[in-house]
Amino acid sequence: MNDMSISGRGKLPSAEEIDLIKKFLNDTTLFLGPDPEIMQNHDLMPRTADEDEAIGKVSDAHIIAKIRDRIQSGCDEGYEMVEQMGAAPGAKWGDVITGVYSASGDLAIASAGGVLIFSALVHHPIKFIIKNWINDPTVGVREGDGFIHNDSRYGNVHNTDQSMILPIFHKGKLVCWVASTVHEGENGAIEPGGMPSMAESPSDEGLKMSPFRVVENYQIKRDILTFLQNSVREPKLQYEDMKVKLFACLRIKQRIEETLNTDGPEALISTLRLTMENVRAEVKRRISEWPDMTVRTYIIQDSTLRENCVVKINCKLTKTGDRLIFDFRGSAPEFTNRATNTIVAGLKGMLAQVFLCYVWPDLPRGQAAFAPIEVITDPHSIVNCSYDAPNSQSLMSIFTGFTAGQHAVAKFLYSCPEKYTKVHAPTFNMINTFIWGGVSQHGETLGNLCADLNGMGAGATADRDGEHALAPIFATMADIGEQELNEEEVPFLQLVSKKMTRDAIAPGKYRGGQGYTMMVATKDSEQWGFMTVCQGAKIPPLQGLFGGYACGAYPLSKVKGVDVYDVLMNTPEKFKHSIEEIMNEQPFEGASYTTHHMGMGFEISKRGELFMISQGAGAGYGDLLERDPRGVIKDIEEGLISPEVAARLYKVVFDPETLAVNEEATEAARAAERKARIARSRPYSEFVKDWSRPNPPSYLQYFGAWGDDVSRLYMGSPEKMRDAATPRPNYMTHPKDVRIAELEARLAALGGLEHEKQ
Amino acid sequence: MKVAMTEYLRIDLKSEKWECRVCDHEIGAATQSYKEGLLVHDRDPREIHPPIIDPDKYRFTFSPDPEWVRILEYCCPSCGTQVETEYAVPGHPPLYDMEVDLPALKAQWAARGEAAEPYAGPAVARDEGHGH
Numbered sequence: 058m059n060d061m062s063i064s065g066r067g068k069l070p071s072a073e074e075i076d077l078i079k080k081f082l083n084d085t086t087l088f089l090g091p092d093p094e095i096m097q098n099h100d101l102m103p104r105t106a107d108e109d110e111a112i113g114k115v116s117d118a119h120i121i122a123k124i125r126d127r128i129q130s131g132c133d134e135g136y137e138m139v140e141q142m143g144a145a146p147g148a149k150w151g152d153v154i155t156g157v158y159s160a161s162g163d164l165a166i167a168s169a170g171g172v173l174i175f176s177a178l179v180h181h182p183i184k185f186i187i188k189n190w191i192n193d194p195t196v197g198v199r200e201g202d203g204f205i206h207n208d209s210r211y212g213n214v215h216n217t218d219q220s221m222i223l224p225i226f227h228k229g230k231l232v233c234w235v236a237s238t239v240h241e242g243e244n245g246a247i248e249p250g251g252m253p254s255m256a257e258s259p260s261d262e263g264l265k266m267s268p269f270r271v272v273e274n275y276q277i278k279r280d281i282l283t284f285l286q287n288s289v290r291e292p293k294l295q296y297e298d299m300k301v302k303l304f305a306c307l308r309i310k311q312r313i314e315e316t317l318n319t320d321g322p323e324a325l326i327s328t329l330r331l332t333m334e335n336v337r338a339e340v341k342r343r344i345s346e347w348p349d350m351t352v353r354t355y356i357i358q359d360s361t362l363r364e365n366c367v368v369k370i371n372c373k374l375t376k377t378g379d380r381l382i383f384d385f386r387g388s389a390p391e392f393t394n395r396a397t398n399t400i401v402a403g404l405k406g407m408l409a410q411v412f413l414c415y416v417w418p419d420l421p422r423g424q425a426a427f428a429p430i431e432v433i434t435d436p437h438s439i440v441n442c443s444y445d446a447p448n449s450q451s452l453m454s455i456f457t458g459f460t461a462g463q464h465a466v467a468k469f470l471y472s473c474p475e476k477y478t479k480v481h482a483p484t485f486n487m488i489n490t491f492i493w494g495g496v497s498q499h500g501e502t503l504g505n506l507c508a509d510l511n512g513m514g515a516g517a518t519a520d521r522d523g524e525h526a527l528a529p530i531f532a533t534m535a536d537i538g539e540q541e542l543n544e545e546e547v548p549f550l551q552l553v554s555k556k557m558t559r560d561a562i563a564p565g566k567y568r569g570g571q572g573y574t575m576m577v578a579t580k581d582s583e584q585w586g587f588m589t590v591c592q593g594a595k596i597p598p599l600q601g602l603f604g605g606y607a608c609g610a611y612p613l614s615k616v617k618g619v620d621v622y623d624v625l626m627n628t629p630e631k632f633k634h635s636i637e638e639i640m641n642e643q644p645f646e647g648a649s650y651t652t653h654h655m656g657m658g659f660e661i662s663k664r665g666e667l668f669m670i671s672q673g674a675g676a677g678y679g680d681l682l683e684r685d686p687r688g689v690i691k692d693i694e695e696g697l698i699s700p701e702v703a704a705r706l707y708k709v710v711f712d713p714e715t716l717a718v719n720e721e722a723t724e725a726a727r728a729a730e731r732k733a734r735i736a737r738s739r740p741y742s743e744f745v746k747d748w749s750r751p752n753p754p755s756y757l758q759y760f761g762a763w764g765d766d767v768s769r770l771y772m773g774s775p776e777k778m779r780d781a782a783t784p785r786p787n788y789m790t791h792p793k794d795v796r797i798a799e800l801e802a803r804l805a806a807l808g809g810l811e812h813e814k815q
Numbered sequence: 816m817k818v819a820m821t822e823y824l825r826i827d828l829k830s831e832k833w834e835c836r837v838c839d840h841e842i843g844a845a846t847q848s849y850k851e852g853l854l855v856h857d858r859d860p861r862e863i864h865p866p867i868i869d870p871d872k873y874r875f876t877f878s879p880d881p882e883w884v885r886i887l888e889y890c891c892p893s894c895g896t897q898v899e900t901e902y903a904v905p906g907h908p909p910l911y912d913m914e915v916d917l918p919a920l921k922a923q924w925a926a927r928g929e930a931a932e933p934y935a936g937p938a939v940a941r942d943e944g945h946g947h
Contacts, residue, residue: 348820349919353910357902359883367883367904377916468913471933472820479936519822519935560867561877566822595880597864597902603822604897606886609864612875640868652868652875671877679822680897702865731895738854738890741909748857748887750906757883757904764908 089267090444091210095184099405100428101333102161102184111326124316124328125421128157128166131312135305136168139237142304144297146543147240150508151535155305156423157313157329158183158234164424165233165329170534173413173422174406174455175238179220180424181212181402182268183234186222191231196270200226203272203303205285207244208265210444214403215451216244216262217251221272221302225310227322233329235309237302242505243291246449248659249494249504254362254590255658256447257394263449264288272303290494290504336425343417344429345379346475352465356457359596361395362450362656364792366773367596367753368397368439369761370454372461376469382431383408383462387762390435390770390779391442393786398442399451399458405432407455407531411462414533415484416470417477435770437784439760450590456486457598459530463516464600471519471603482516482523482569482602484530485673487591487655489513489611491577494659495585498548507551507575508538509672514563514570516675517605522688523570523675525557548582549662551575552621553634557695558671560637560702565605565677566684571697572611572672574636578621579662586662589613589670591655598673605677612652613670614640619648620665636669681707682727686718760787816924819933820913823891823898824849828921840893848911850889853898855909858886860902 070078104112115121135155139148147153154171156164162183167176186204190196204222209215220238224231244251246263256262264285271281277299285299286292316325351373358368371387391398409427413420420426434441439454460483470480489512494504512526528535540551553576563569579585591611592598599607614636624631624645631644643650655670662668686709692698693716700713708730710722738744752775753759759771762781769778772787779785804810817834819825825834826845833842833849843852859881866876879902887901887909901909924930 348818348923349916351914353912353914355910357884357904369904377919468821471822472818474927474931474934476934476936558867560865562864564863594875596884597860597879600902601900604889604899606863606900607902609860609877610875610879612868612873612877614868614873614875637867640873650872652873654875682897706863731890734856734888734890734895734897735854735892738856738888738892740892741851741853741855741889744855744857745909748855748906749908753907754905759904765911 089189092185092188095181095188096212096400096402099402099424101163101337101425102159104330105161107160108326108330111323112330114323115327116331120320120324121328121331124320124324125166125332127312127316128328129169131309132156132166132168133170134312135237135309136171138305138308139239139301142301143239144294144301145239145241146505146508146538147242148298148301150511150538151532152240153238155235155237155309157309158236159329159333160231160233160326162187162234163333165332167422169422172240172532172535174214174410174531175218176236177406177409177424177427178212178214178402179222179236179238182206182220183222183236185211186268190268198224198231200224201272201274202270203275203306204268205271205299206266206268208267209400209403209448209451211267212402214406214455215252215449216246216264217242219266219298221299221306222268223306223310225313227317232317232322232326233313235306235313237305239298239302241294241298243289243294245289248588249290250492250506250588251504252452252492252590253449254396254588254656256396256449259445259447262447271299275303275307277303290502293501332421333423333425333428336420336423337428339420340417340426341379341429343475344376344381347376347469347473349377350469351375352468354461354464354600356461356598356600357596358397358453358457358592358598359594360592360654360656361392361397361789362453362590362592363395364789364795365595365654366758366760370440370457370461371762371767372458372465374462374465380431382433384433385438385440385458386433386435386781387767387770388435389439389760390772390785390787391437391439391446393446393788395789396447396450397453398439398446398448399454400448401432401434401441403451403455404434404440404458407459408432408462410531411459411466414530415463415478415481416466419477435781443784452488453592456530460486460599464602467602479518479520481518482565482605482676482678483599484516484523484675485513485569485572485608486530486598487593487611487673489572489591489655489670489672491575491668491670492588492590493547493549493586495661496582497546498581499546503547507540507543508536509575511535512537512573512672514572514608514672514674516602517565517567517569517678519678520567522567525570526555526573526672527570548585549577549579551577556634557697558636559696560699561609561611561671561674562698562702563601563606563608563674563677564681564706565601566679566681567605567677568684568692569608569675569677571674574669574671576667576669578665578667580622580664584661586660587657587668588659589655589657593673594654599676601676602678604680606681607676608674611655611671611673613655613657613668615651615653615669616645616667617649619645619667621667622665636671639667639669682730686720686723690716690718816930818920818924818930820915821898823896826915826920828924831917835891835894835896835898837896838891838894840891842891845915845917849898849913850909853889854892856888856890858888860884860886
């Protein structure tokens with residue numbers, strides 16, 4: 058920066074001049090980008106004069122509770138409408154939400170079901186509308202308006218989610234906002250389905266809708282709708298769900314108006330404000346019951362979805378008095394041309410779900426529960442990316458950030474006498490499902506995904522095994538859909554679906570809930586393909602809790618050069634129902650069998666080729682030698698674990714034929730294993746002398762801080778790093794160029810490139 | 816007073832020591848990481864998460880890659896109970912995962928009185944339904 062210090066300088070502008078400067082800047086603003094003042098703040102807006110006045114008139118707890126319940130019911134009604142009528146597959150499984158926001162834009166009440174993080178982030182675009190459009194003579198906000206939004210940089214998880222936002226007026230005065238959000242899927246990005254892993258810049262991510270008006274007089278504007286339909290692969294979906302969200306918002310508006318008519322605007326305004334203030338105060342009180350402590354953890358991402366590398370999500374959680382501070386400094390720098398970055402608001406929204414889904418599910422769902430909790434990050438990091446960084450696969454970082462938070466919080470909760478849920482090991486956190494797209498058997502262009510992303514295995518708790526394929530970490534009330542219904546609309550079948558993947562385990566005193574196998578094969582289209590967007594094929598994306606283990610790794614397996622539909626027709630006995638059997642036995646002659654990491658870019662598939670993956674297990678809890686032998690046998694009987702693995706890990710001795718446990722022999726085997734542990738382990742101080750290294754291994758592409766020093770972030774090698782506070786570009790080479798370079802090096806070594814002109 | 820901090824660890828507020836809740840072994844000063852008083856084993860993750868598909872044929876097998884991640888297993892030197900695990904990048908210094916503010920912990924529990932057995936959290940109870 059230039060040195061502007063000159064003698065005599067120091068005259069500050071007068072108030073009049075400041076106003077003039079502000080007016081000049083406002084009048085000449087070239088571009089209203091995401092506003093840092095809005096985007097960096099997740100706390101509640103200050104209480105307004107209207108709210109103060111309303112609370113002065115109505116503050117009786119019973120009236121507030123009654124009105125809150127009415128508004129809650131209205132939100133739930135809107136949610137049901139979207140779920141029942143929504144065209145997006147996500148809508149049908151509950152990947153939607155509705156909410157009511159204060160006049161200042163804070164989310165006061167969200168529907169009981171659905172994806173809380175969606176609405177917990179919509180306060181950002183509403184505040185953008187309030188700040189920029191209400192007083193803009195070319196825009197304005199009027200009764201009957203509806204605003205659409207999806208650009209995550211203005212407040213959203215990712216661009217595949219679209220919101221409809223309506224201002225609610227009473228006698229000409231804005232009293233609150235309602236909004237509905239759906240994971241729509243398709244958005245015209247470089248790959249179908251709305252979450253492209255191939256995006257190398259925001260320009261590859263499809264529709265970028267900053268908040269704008271798309272509804273006037275409660276009617277969708279046809280000219281804008283046509284433009285949006287032309288911008289995506291599913292024009293029908295775009296229209297249908299805009300209507301569905303609009304009408305869900307109108308139903309909530311109707312319920313609000315009923316309340317306004319019976320109890321008056323003050324009661325409504327007071328209810329919204331006091332609900333948030335009371336929750337915020339209660340959260341501070343609950344935090345104060347935790348022990349004062351700092352907990353450190355990290356979660357490792359093992360890919361950018363384009364290539365395998367080691368990407369650190371670093372988390373230090375400190376509680377002092379009634380303050381709770383998440384410090385994510387030391388996490389990987391943002392990738393300039395990879396899609397796994399997230400805006401910081403997305404991370405915060407997901408951390409809010411740790412509390413509202415897993416720690417304090419009794420609190421009213423809204424923005425207030427996370428409002429007093431602080432978050433620190435490095436600028437331009439993978440958890441706080443810049444405007445120019447792609448973020449269409451932000452789920453990778455918000456989910457691993459969530460897990461870091463969930464893991465850290467459990468260590469605070471154990472000793473706390475006041476609990477609202479059980480202490481919980483991390484739940485599985487990757488969207489192990491198939492995203493798909495192309496032209497269907499009905500000739501329609503489609504791009505979306507299977508609901509199996511919702512089937513994440515739950516972490517074990519302090520007194521119970523984790524439940525299998527239970528629910529996604531972003532919506533504990535969602536389900537995994539009906540694949541058969543989906544198959545009426547798409548040209549592929551899940552030949553194996555919901556069958557637990559044996560030995561893909563997370564052992565412990567209480568084991569994690571397991572994941573199930575999915576095998577898909579295209580059938581009725583020559584223009585159809587799949588992608589997968591998960592990490593964790595080399596490094597588990599979880600940590601275990603209190604001696605329990607995390608899950609294992611989950612790869613993608615492909616079988617090509619086969620038409621399994623012909624096999625099923627002619628030699629059905631050759632078809633096997635597990636990845637284990639198909640890959641190990643290779644039953645289809647002449648076919649190729651390959652494995653891959655779980656970041657498969659969109660790939661066109663041929664009829665009958667197999668793509669096979671598994672959902673993941675939640676983490677285990679406690680020392681596995683304390684597991685009740687009966688639980689181990691039950692797992693064998695249910696096909697969750699093979700007898701050999703169970704006997705080797707859990708040290709349970711049983712009859713291989715009858716599975717009858719030999720209690721005495723088991724006790725002896727476990728006592729021997731405890732002794733063996735002591736014998737093979739080393740005192741900590743000795744161990745770290747050999748183990749700890751000053752730098753990351755040179756053979757790994759490592760991103761993030763190493764050890765306790767969070768001032769430097771490694772950028773792919775021990776020699777390349779950046780000052781944590783000073784952003785630098787962080788480009789990755791195209792994986793195909795990397796492969797070409799490797800092959801050329803081998804050719805060169807063999808003398809094959811000697812005569813090539815350069 | 817002794818406060819149970821994890822499934823297997825407690826802090827004796829008087830002696831300011833970490834203790835094993837299984838065998839009462841005194842692990843070390845509560846002003847330091849409990850890991851300092853435990854034994855550690857560097858576990859190949861393939862032993863815990865076995866390959867489901869043949870490692871001789873395939874690059875990815877359902878087992879974590881042992882060159883990319885290791886499992887640090889911490890156990891009590893007295894009874895061998897596995898107190899904690901840590902999935903770590905090879906060579907990454909182990910984390911000081913629970914750094915307790917001891918004076919604050921003492922003050923908090925002094926106000927609460929005697930420490931009871933840790934509360935597991937609310938159980939899911941069967942709803943009796945609505946009735947008159």
